[in-house]
Amino acid sequence: MIFGFAAYSAAASDPTKTVGPNVCAECHKQEVAAWKGSHHFSTFRNMPRDLEASQIAKRMGVRRIKSESLCRDCHFTVQQKTTEQEAIAGISCESCHSPAKDWIKVHSSYSGKTAKTESKTEAQERWKQADSKGMIRPRAIYQLAKNCYGCHVVPREDLVNKGGHHAGSAFELVSWSQGEVRHNTWHSKGKENVPANAARKRMLYLVGLGVELETALRALSKATERKPYAFEMASRVDRARKLLAAAAKAAPNVPEISKIVEFSHSAGLKLNNESRLTAAADGISKLLERITETYDGSTMSGLDSFIPRPDKFKGAARTAADVSAPH
Numbered sequence: 001m002i003f004g005f006a007a008y009s010a011a012a013s014d015p016t017k018t019v020g021p022n023v024c025a026e027c028h029k030q031e032v033a034a035w036k037g038s039h040h041f042s043t044f045r046n047m048p049r050d051l052e053a054s055q056i057a058k059r060m061g062v063r064r065i066k067s068e069s070l071c072r073d074c075h076f077t078v079q080q081k082t083t084e085q086e087a088i089a090g091i092s093c094e095s096c097h098s099p100a101k102d103w104i105k106v107h108s109s110y111s112g113k114t115a116k117t118e119s120k121t122e123a124q125e126r127w128k129q130a131d132s133k134g135m136i137r138p139r140a141i142y143q144l145a146k147n148c149y150g151c152h153v154v155p156r157e158d159l160v161n162k163g164g165h166h167a168g169s170a171f172e173l174v175s176w177s178q179g180e181v182r183h184n185t186w187h188s189k190g191k192e193n194v195p196a197n198a199a200r201k202r203m204l205y206l207v208g209l210g211v212e213l214e215t216a217l218r219a220l221s222k223a224t225e226r227k228p229y230a231f232e233m234a235s236r237v238d239r240a241r242k243l244l245a246a247a248a249k250a251a252p253n254v255p256e257i258s259k260i261v262e263f264s265h266s267a268g269l270k271l272n273n274e275s276r277l278t279a280a281a282d283g284i285s286k287l288l289e290r291i292t293e294t295y296d297g298s299t300m301s302g303l304d305s306f307i308p309r310p311d312k313f314k315g316a317a318r319t320a321a322d323v324s325a326p327h
């Protein structure tokens, strides 16, 4: 979806596989209700009416924000039923969990049985199939984070230098996922919007920072002008690797963190250095995958002092009271 940017897998970019949030709503009422309280939902209506939006669009030569891919692919969910591609919602379920056509049946099938009668092995096999068909589940922290950053750091130099769009959000994965975006109401059967526990927060913090670094290195590798975009991306790299160096010290039992920092210093933060910056980002990507396969956060208590507290969360999560209110 995003200009062939490496953050997106082929499956995640195919609008012919989008089913739309109304289909998820048939079963996921609580999660949909939480989403409807977020900016990801309201942007569908609000963004095209925004004065700033029309100014950016004009500078970029975009006449219809909802029907030209430049703005649409980050701000909306795109579906292609026949030949036309159409913006059908804001940033919705499949923007983060990936277009669902191939996995929607299998993920909810309980292997043809019920939640009670399906065996553990059958459930494992079912999830393996859903994963192989492209579903991005909550446990896939690295892929989830790449999706967030694929939109929240802008991979287009001209959109910033010429269009005047922000170069990216002041994004941090714990605080940005645990506020208005949080919708962990399924496995509690709608009783509670469960916050990430301490171990999961450590993983979100660490992997989020790693993806910040990876994404900013890739963005810088494509920059061509000594203008705000390149400076902004270089300063994102610098900030992320300082925070990661501090994390490496605080969690010496996770040697991958200092290797990530080393990679980030292996390429100069300058223009016309694409191959080395890309190689550094690729190395970091492999280490982040290894971290998510090897650790669950339980041994990383050294990171706790870095993790944003609830008063820093972006927006308010839907509360237990909202959740248990009858519909």
Ligand code: HEC
Pocket: 019, 020, 021, 023, 024, 025, 026, 027, 028, 093, 094, 097, 100, 104, 107, 108, 109, 123, 136, 137, 138, 139, 186
């Ligand atoms: C027919 C009902 C149904 C529909 C429609 C449906 N789901 Fe689900 N979903 C389920 C069930 C059942 C589970 C839990 C299975 C389990 O716990 O083993 C689930 C679980 C999930 C999970 C949690 C996975 C995990 O690892 O815990 C996610 C994410 C999810 N669904 C996303 C979606 C999205 C996105 C859509 C729309 C594209 C959707 N679902 C449509 C029934 C449905």
Ligand code: HEC
Pocket: 002, 043, 047, 050, 052, 053, 054, 056, 057, 060, 062, 065, 070, 071, 072, 073, 074, 075, 150, 151, 152, 153, 154, 155, 156, 159, 163, 165, 166, 168, 169, 170
């Ligand atoms: C790479 C993804 C991406 C692209 C492409 C993109 N945007 Fe954005 N845009 C974002 C993100 C993410 C934000 C939220 C920034 C924040 O608040 O942290 C945003 C914010 C905005 C805002 C600020 C107000 C608001 O809605 O939050 C406007 C206006 C806007 N974009 C317009 C546009 C227009 C017009 C285009 C096309 C010319 C465009 N964007 C293309 C990702 C993108």
Ligand code: HEC
Pocket: 021, 024, 025, 028, 031, 032, 033, 035, 040, 091, 092, 093, 094, 095, 096, 097, 138, 144, 177, 181, 182, 183, 184, 185, 186, 187, 188, 195, 196, 200
């Ligand atoms: C902005 C990205 C994003 C969007 C949009 C989004 N999800 Fe999620 N979803 C996530 C993340 C991240 C998690 C894991 C959250 C965590 O660890 O705190 C998750 C978790 C879930 C879970 C597991 C909940 C539980 O009880 O553990 C379900 C089910 C789910 N999402 C379904 C949906 C549905 C349905 C929609 C659309 C209404 C949706 N999601 C929209 C990112 C998103």
Ligand code: HEC
Pocket: 039, 040, 042, 043, 046, 047, 073, 074, 075, 076, 091, 095, 096, 144, 145, 147, 148, 149, 150, 151, 152, 173, 176, 177, 179, 180, 181, 314, 315
């Ligand atoms: C398809 C692109 C896309 C993806 C993927 C995405 N976002 Fe966003 N996000 C946006 C845009 C665009 C906005 C600005 C919406 C607006 O206000 O108009 C936004 C806004 C937000 C906001 C509200 C910010 C504010 O100013 O209050 C939060 C929080 C957020 N995103 C978190 C996340 C998290 C966490 C993830 C990953 C789990 C994620 N986003 C994935 C595009 C995306």
